[in-house]
Amino acid sequence: MPNRVDLPRGRAALSGSEVAASQQGRILQAVTEEVAARGYPLTSVQHVISRARVSRSAFYASFTDKQDAFAQAHLQASRQLLDLIHTRVAEVAGAPWRERLRAGVRAYLDGFENAPAYAVSFMVELRAAGPLLLDQRDQVLERHARNLARLAEHAATEDPAAHRPSDLELIGAIGAADELATRVIxxxxxxxxxELGPLLAPIVAIHEAVLAGS
Structure with a gap:
């Protein structure tokens, strides 16, 4: 979920590299908000730079086009969501695997609830952004699946009779969660x-079924 970055006031408050980083942050936030408000096809570079309050030259100094900016915003937001899930699961590291699973799913849903523009842009509008973004989405899903695979290893340690899910089963569980969330968003x-709270129980149930083999 890209965060807004505001420039401090005063002469020479930031170096050139700091100004560029601030502008990049504002552009990433702006493209996320514009796409959420207008839809990806109707969003233009002009819309983005107007919301970000940067020049066209500043935009093209960091991004090749609208799709590039949107793709980088998606990557940054996806990393932040994965970090949130990792942090929440780490907080219950000593708990049984089902509790850790529930904490991770709750964090996943909280990430979307707390960032509505992110939710719309990267769960709904991303599908209109072309093959590059769809491939990037698949890569993010695979990272979530790898995290679920690590949890499956913990489940097997706690219960040797637990099911060891295949890669396709793990990706299917993650994809099911994404589909349910996307419908609500x-x-x-x-x-x-x-309001994604009602999805907690069904998503946890799907994941438990895959990990426990039930």
Missing amino acids: RDTPPGQPP
Whole structure:
């Protein structure tokens, strides 16, 4: 979820590299918000730079086009969501695997609820952004699946009879969670945070079924 970065006031408050980094951060935030508000096809570079309050030359100093900016915003936001999940699961590191699973799913849903623009842009509008973004989405899903695979190893340690899921089963479980979340996000009125709490139980149940082999 890209964070807004504001420049401090005063002469020479930031170096050239710091100004560039601040502008990049504002552009990533702006492209996320514009796509959420307008839809990916109707969002233009002009919309992005107007919201970010940067020049066109500043935009093209960091990004080749709208798709490049959107792709980089998606990567940054995806890393932040994965970090959030990792942190929440680490907080219950000594707990049984089912509790750790529940903590991870809750963090996944919280990430979307707390960043509505991120949710719309990267769960709904991303599908209109072309093959590059779809491939990038697949890579993110695979990273989530690898995290679930590590949890499956813990489950097997706690219960030697536990099912050892295949890569396709793990990706399928992650994809099911994404599909359920996307449906709720798509049906949420514009400007409102999605209410994803009711998805906690079914997503946990799907994951438990894959990890436990039930």
